[in-house]
Amino acid sequence: MLTLNKGLILFSYEHCQQCGICKTACPQKAISFKLRKNGLQDIIIDIDKCILCKKCVNICPANKECNYRDYSDEFPNKKYFLGFNSNDKIRRESSSGGVCKTLIIEGLRSEYIDGVYTLKKTDKYPYAEGEFYTKENIPDYCDLPNSIYHSVMACTNVNRIEKCNRLMIVGTSCQLRALEKFAKNKCNELIKICIFCKQQKTLDSTRFLAKIIGEKINKDKEFDAQYRGTGWPGIVKINNSSLPWHRAAQLPFGRRLWTVPGCDVCGDSYGIESNADITLMDPWIIRKSNELGETLITVHTEKGLDILKDIPNIVLEAKSYTEVEPALSLKDVWRKQQLVPFFRGEECGDKIIKAGKAEFRQRKILSCIAKKLPRMPILFYRVLCKFPDLRNKILK
Template sequence: MKITKNNCTGCGACMISCPTGCISMRENKLSEIVPYINLEKCIACKKCVNTCPQNKQLSYSTPYKCYVAWSKKSDDRIKSASGGIATVMARYQLENNNYFYGCDYDCNINLKHFLVNSEKDISKIRGSKYSQSNSYDIYLDVKEKLKDGKVVFVGTPCQVAGLKSIIGKSNENLITVDLVCHGTPPNEYLKKHIHNLNIKKIDKILFRGEYDQKLTILENENIIYQKDKTKDTYFSAFYANMISRNSCYDCKYAKGSRISDITIADFWGLKKLNNIDKMSNRPSLILINTDRGLKYFNEIKQYLIYEKRDVQEGIKGNGRLNNPPGKNIKAKIFQFLYPICGLDKSINFTNIIFNIYIHIKKLRARLQNLYSK
């Protein structure tokens, strides 16, 4: 039995909803985490099918306010993906004895969502992690915490959809924040890549922030590996849209209307500012999608430098706020090779095959030109 025919995102909501606990999340041949059903324990109640966001007409909100913003604290700006908005939210939640969920890698390179408990935890959630995190292990914890406080959950739109499916009815205490999402590679790819680099011990993995757009691996606060996004095999394949999870290529969340109360992203396409003199290097885009989102923005804006912008300016400049990327030729070749050759070899072979394909295409065009004269 398949829970969804519509490209599983790995959100894990089906597993959490199953009353007999017969669903486990495991890797498929592309190393994507997907649900497997133990049919011996299944009672055919279809709760999993009905919970799955991929099987539902979801309700999206149209953004009605847009801001360019960044944290007033320079350390937040330096160490965050863009303006440190999620970091500001995490600190505000902590200071008000409320709850914030974000993600980071553990020492075994597992990317997991967790409850932020301290300033040290805030430093962990900062920055974009370019692989898929396990968010489903905290859905029930979020449900518990909603009984006695306000919860902010930051994640990819498909994770927000998974969480909302588990929470059920709209809950005033839950503020959902989605990232505009380019796509996430299965976390196993990053593990394989780091394993192939022969790195045994890691403390921190960075893609954005202090060493922006470089894959940087630290151990004991020392950099033990660092390569630019164009030079590192994994990072360059991520940007080429070669190694995303299958569901990302026709992602149903890659559009202007949103699943969350607030959307945060890099503010690509930002034009001249009106009221702010000094520009941050990496300004954030904030889209307000619901009244709950606006109320929350009004609470945290004292910690931000911000300016109101036109909603269309925010949406137009950002590809993933307009449409999903579609599966390109590189992704198709990579997915064919991966089960046979593994990660790094498949990326390298894909690049070689792609270059040959481009050369043949150019040669054919030239020959056609020559014969038609």
Template sequence: MLRYNDDKIFFDYLHCQQCGICEAVCSKQAISFRLLENGTHEVVIDHEKCIRCKRCVNCCPANKEEDYRTYFDGFHAKTYFLGYNTDNRIRHESSSGGVCKTIIIESLRTGIADGVYSLKRTDAYPFAEGEFYAKDNIPDYGDIPNSVYHSVLACRNINKIRKCKRLVVVGTSCQLRAMNAALKGKAEEVIRVCIFCKQQKTLDSTRFLAKIMGTDIPENLKFSTRYRGIGWPGIVRVNESELPWNRAAQIPFGRRLWTVSGCNVCGDSFGTDADADITLMDPWKIRMPNELGETLTIVHTERGEWLLEQLPSLTLERKDFEEVEPALDLKDIWRKQQLVPFFRGQNCSDKIIKAGKAEQWQRAMLTSIVETLPRMPIIFYRALCKLPDLRNKILK
């Protein structure tokens, strides 16, 4: 998070959502990044180069406080699908049936869009970076990473975007909000695809998973990783070791450990406040593990539904709200929203303060336990996940 005070731009790491937009919009190259030990980045500001235009502050998604009081009102009326690529090989290899990759690639191949901004796979940490795709560089399915569970400065390369008639942008809610502020005038029409996100992870999450698998991540970060794919929910691979993803996700995601601190001040998991047309997420609680996979696809706008209808490589199975409601996990997102004022340092009720402090204590306690005991049987970590969730008990 960047703020302007006393005629200077200041960086607040605790609220930073690691989107990378600040460097991209700085016309004087006054902003750079320093990689931290936990795999996130610190924003470094050269105050001599800075001209105080405040564009970085205005584009920073952490500065956009949202009102969540009516956030869940329209969910009964939205359109829901279980979607997947019609090619079973692509469906098997991709995260959750490959809907995201299909939208990116096939919207360009069919000429529906003349530009897409998303991620491309790289060989060095963080193994992904922002990329602008057009008809002259349409990616293959292997060029796009599966899910990435450590933070990526996804907006860092938005200056690659050329003027388009119809631009599709793909990202988490914070990344979409950042791009919304920075891309005015770049396209006649923008279609926004949100990757559902409750919590980005620091690299410490993957370090923990590596230890469970009997391997490690060296200090120089020269290692290999794969998140998801190979069926649903798929696998996580570090170096040559593998672990089923539903086992790997229990501690980091179930107990919200190693969460990027800026995620604590965002309650817009579906991207609706970022004007998302479509949200893509996993069908947890409504689908059993399987060899192929599906994406729970939420359509917010007519424009989003139109886009999906133009893609013959997608199979879409219509679902009612009652069928998908368990996967949406709306109650958990509501609880996260309740704590946003606490993590922003705002005035809160005694109940919210109690829940926020309990959340901090529980994360610290569980992190200490699992980092001290990283080679225990999986049943040990399952048992930790069965302990009462203090935040949830307070925020009934």
């Protein structure tokens, strides 16, 4: 997060959401990045070049104060679908049935959209970067990454976006907030697709998964990784070894370890504060593991409903709120929102302070255990996950 204080632009690593928009927004090229060991970036400000225009501060998504008071009230009235690509091979090899890739590729092929800004695969860490696609350079399904469980500065290439009539932007809530400010003047109509997100990960999470399966991530960060795909919930594959996703996710995601610090100051998992048209997520709890996969789609706007109806090759199964409610994680999102003031360093009540401190302790203890004992039987990690979640226990 960048702020202006006493005539200087200051960087707060603890609040940074790692979107990368600040570097692109700077007209003086006064911002650069420095890679940390954990795969995240420090923001470096060249005070000799900086003219204090505050463009970086104004566009930084971590600076936006969100109101979560009535966040979940409208969820019973929203429309929900389980969706997937009509081609079984694409469905199987993509994350969660391939709806996100289908919206991007088939949206361009059908000329429903004129442009889309999303991620493309690269051959260098973090193995993905932002890219602008049009009907002249439509990607193949293999060009777009599946889920990525290490942080990617998705907004660093937004200056590639060209003027178009209908533009689609795809990203997590914080990325959408940054992209919207930049992209709204590049098109006549803006479509926002939110990837549900409670926590992005540092590279330490992938290092832990690599150790579990007997692989190693070198200091130069050269490794082959596949996150998800090959059925649902799929696998994680690092170099030549893989393990089922349900085992990989237990500690890092179940107990919120190795989380990007800036994720702690965001409670907008669905992109509602980013004015998302639809949100894409996994159908946890309501679906069993299977060979193909599907995406749980939450529709926020009429435009979002039109997108799903008009873009081809997406199969939709309408669901009621009652049917999907267990998968929406609304209670967990609420608990995350309660701690946002604590992580922002704002004044908050004793209960929130107690829960925030407990969260710190829990992460520290469990990450130490996981690092020292990375190749234990799966039962060991299941037992660790059975211990009471301190944050949840306090914030019942």
